[in-house]
Amino acid sequence: MTEIWACTRQDWQIGIGDPGPMGWLIVVLYLVTAGLALCVAGRGGFPERTQSRERLFWCLLAGILLLLAVNKQLDLQSLLTAVARCLAQIQGWYEERRAVQIGFIIWIVVVMVIFFSVIWILLHKTLRRNGLALVGLIFVLGFVAIRAAGFHHMDRLIDMRISSVRLNWIFEMTGPALILISGLSILRAARGKRSGGQ
Incomplete structure (x- = not known):
């Protein structure tokens, strides 16, 4: 274990993973969207028959987004990649x-298929309301999977720039933005129902 840690420290140091303005903007987007997801879980005005499932989905979104906000600056996937490289x-x-x-990629794909099958069943007959958030979650986890796979040609692709904008930023922000819009x-709609019922 000591040998692995000594090797890992050559490739990864604890610190801020993306200290630039865009890195912090993405962290804020994750945190704001996580907070909004918790609000939706609590005040979404979901129908009685699907309320518990929809609340669970939005709490799950909040948890995932919060973890990604922390990971964005601690760069934990780079730590895992460094540990795997040293172990190899x-x-x-x-x-x-x-x-x-x-x-590993096959394992991630299988886990994601199972995960999204469970979510699909969980959100059965609520996709009109939650479909955009589900698409956002697919973008979020797809981005995570691409980064976790650690293929250098994929990293080069998402690190490409269009003018001064990195594709990485667009890919990473799309999922949380869709979840934010959906929330x-x-x-x-819930506020409209409440004010209409008064």
């Missing part, structure tokens, strides 16, 4: 790492 070197399978990466729409 120490255990002698570094040259076969592509097969392990492919196995605001649900809260607006």
